[in-house]
Amino acid sequence: MLRVFILDGYVDEPTCLGVPPYISPYPRYIAGAVWDADPHANVSYVTIDQLRNDTSLLTNFSKSDILVVIAGMSVPGRYLSGFPVSPNELISFLNNISKPVKLLCGPAARYGFGMSGGKPVTATDVVKNVFNIIAKGDGEIVISELIKNNLNSEIIDPSLCRPNPKAIKNFAVKGARIVTQHPFFPDHLITEIETYRGCTRSITGGCSFCSEPSKGSPSFRAADEICEEIAALYNAGIRHFRIGNQPCIFSYMAKDAGDEEFPRPNPEALEHLFQGIRTAAPNLITLHIDNANPGIIARYPKECKRIAKSIIQYHTAGDVAAFGVESVDPVVIKKNNLKATAEEVYDAITLLNEVGSQQGANGLPELLPGLNFVFGLDGETKNTFTLDYEFLKKIYDDNLLLRRINLRQVIPIPGTRMFQIGEKNIRKHKAAFQHFKRKVRQTIERPMLKRVVPPGTLLKAVFAETYEGKLTFSRQLGSYPLLVGIPGVYPLHRFYDVKIVDYGYRSLTAVPFPLDVNTAPRETLEAVPGVGKKRAIRILAKRPFHTKKDFINALDNPMIAQAIGDYIRLD
Numbered sequence: 043m044l045r046v047f048i049l050d051g052y053v054d055e056p057t058c059l060g061v062p063p064y065i066s067p068y069p070r071y072i073a074g075a076v077w078d079a080d081p082h083a084n085v086s087y088v089t090i091d092q093l094r095n096d097t098s099l100l101t102n103f104s105k106s107d108i109l110v111v112i113a114g115m116s117v118p119g120r121y122l123s124g125f126p127v128s129p130n131e132l133i134s135f136l137n138n139i140s141k142p143v144k145l146l147c148g149p150a151a152r153y154g155f156g157m158s159g160g161k162p163v164t165a166t167d168v169v170k171n172v173f174n175i176i177a178k179g180d181g182e183i184v185i186s187e188l189i190k191n192n193l194n195s196e197i198i199d200p201s202l203c204r205p206n207p208k209a210i211k212n213f214a215v216k217g218a219r220i221v222t223q224h225p226f227f228p229d230h231l232i233t234e235i236e237t238y239r240g241c242t243r244s245i246t247g248g249c250s251f252c253s254e255p256s257k258g259s260p261s262f263r264a265a266d267e268i269c270e271e272i273a274a275l276y277n278a279g280i281r282h283f284r285i286g287n288q289p290c291i292f293s294y295m296a297k298d299a300g301d302e303e304f305p306r307p308n309p310e311a312l313e314h315l316f317q318g319i320r321t322a323a324p325n326l327i328t329l330h331i332d333n334a335n336p337g338i339i340a341r342y343p344k345e346c347k348r349i350a351k352s353i354i355q356y357h358t359a360g361d362v363a364a365f366g367v368e369s370v371d372p373v374v375i376k377k378n379n380l381k382a383t384a385e386e387v388y389d390a391i392t393l394l395n396e397v398g399s400q401q402g403a404n405g406l407p408e409l410l411p412g413l414n415f416v417f418g419l420d421g422e423t424k425n426t427f428t429l430d431y432e433f434l435k436k437i438y439d440d441n442l443l444l445r446r447i448n449l450r451q452v453i454p455i456p457g458t459r460m461f462q463i464g465e466k467n468i469r470k471h472k473a474a475f476q477h478f479k480r481k482v483r484q485t486i487e488r489p490m491l492k493r494v495v496p497p498g499t500l501l502k503a504v505f506a507e508t509y510e511g512k513l514t515f516s517r518q519l520g521s522y523p524l525l526v527g528i529p530g531v532y533p534l535h536r537f538y539d540v541k542i543v544d545y546g547y548r549s550l551t552a553v554p555f556p557l558d559v560n561t562a563p564r565e566t567l568e569a570v571p572g573v574g575k576k577r578a579i580r581i582l583a584k585r586p587f588h589t590k591k592d593f594i595n596a597l598d599n600p601m602i603a604q605a606i607g608d609y610i611r612l613d
């Protein structure tokens with residue numbers, strides 16, 4: 043029997059996320075390609091974090107026929123529940139494994155290993171002695187050929203790509219069940235779904251830093267094929283989905299894609315897709331989107347308003363349309379062929395605020411824009427930071443809502459125009475970037491967070507992921523979840539409803555709701571508005587309380603006790 047191991051070293055690309063709690067399409071398509079070629083094959087999936095924690099898994103790798111590694115970070119990210127594999131880890135884990143055909147795929151195989159913003163990528167060459175095949179093409183097509191050719195890696199073309207989206211139709215459905223092997227399955231796992239690849243702007247070269255134009259103009263997956271994949275994932279037990287694997291969801295099935303840089307969107311196609319997803323996965327818990335091109339939204343407000351309304355009708359609340367703004371400096375926009383001017387971005391933000399700012403069932407607004415800025419681009423000067431700040435300040439002063447502001451430094455990827463320019467501007471503006479970041483965090487992000495989720499907001503179903511001292515960090519599942527610190531040590535890997543009590547620059551402090559005053563840890567009690575250190579000690583000394591009246595009587599100030607009553611429960 044054919045034995046295949048998939049080691050997921052995680053991917054983070056401009057149009058695809060596969061760092062837990064996300065699982066990217068890569069391992070699913072690869073498993074599907076194996077099962078398509080050999081329905082009886084034994085396919086195992088492990089994450090790099092599982093391997094880090096249990097190196098005895100290497101013994102199983104040694105017994106396999108094919109070992110596939112998925113890896114590559116081509117955009118810098120911040121992670122809580124896993125970190126992408128480094129080339130050195132791959133060398134130390136896999137160097138002595140000789141039996142299986144070892145295949146590397148994903149962005150690391152194509153562009154090298156990006157490890158953090160502002161730093162050059164480590165060339166794929168460093169791992170060339172570890173792997174038999176470095177698949178610069180599509181891993182699922184390469185492995186399919188490898189199996190058809192009796193695992194003869196010598197004759198396989200590593201640059202094989204899918205000729206069209208139909209080529210992955212069966213793989214996407216057949217490979218869906220691999221998700222059951224993910225350590226976060228089922229409750230804490232989000233499947234990233236692809237609707238197309240390639241960028242409409244590739245006809246003008248695209249943005250200077252982005253790898254997506256190398257995939258050409260969009261090749262769309264048919265809505266029915268996407269829904270078949272979603273049905274297979276749903277039947278396997280998945281309840282969380284993100285339609286995130288494409289450059290702009292508003293451009294899905296745009297009729298003039300391939301001819302026009304900014305094609306007119308197709309609201310009917312989006313309605314059909316989202317309706318189909320709901321039919322395929324009727325009791326899904328999360329349905330979010332990701333990237334959206336503000337240049338498209340500003341040019342076609344009527345169509346995009348319809349699309350945003352369709353998304354809101356079928357999605358789940360707390361959704362984010364991530365706008366790749368990169369910079370509002372006209373010089374930088376021109377030199378890097380960016381997608382939208384400051385005015386266009388402003389218009390797109392306003393449109394989404396009009397349609398999506400109402401509070402949804404999970405406590406967050408339905409659909410808001412998030413802004414991504416990239417620093418270190420060609421043409422950047424100190425004035426770029428001033429212009430970007432003034433733009434953000436205007437958004438804030440005009441009472442608009444943003445769900446997130448992401449400030450990153452570029453990773454110059456081979457094959458992009460930024461690769462020639464490298465880290466020159468990053469080095470030059472290192473101090474200016476740090477200063478800008480601090481200023482935005484303090485004067486815009488924190489107050490904006492307070493506007494988006496005011497004090498006392500009830501956030502539903504945050505999942506406890508990790509501890510830092512006596513703080514339990516948790517997040518909702520979905521696009522760009524807010525980081526919520528719960529004072530106290532609470533059992534991990536469970537969901538909690540929480541009420542917001544305070545704000546950090548990029549995180550919230552919240553207490554479980556309703557709070558059981560008879561069992562709550564001291565740190566949590568202290569964080570409840572109006573309690574503080576002294577009253578928390580008094581509560582601890584006098585509990586258990588049997589009625590709310592007992593509790594109010596036990597406190598020094600009945601007025602405060604009433605206010606605290608909004609947060610507590612007495613069983």
Ligand code: SF4
Nearest residue numbers: 241248249252254289
């Ligand atoms: S619009 Fe720019 S950033 Fe977005 S996918 Fe196209 S080239 Fe990349």
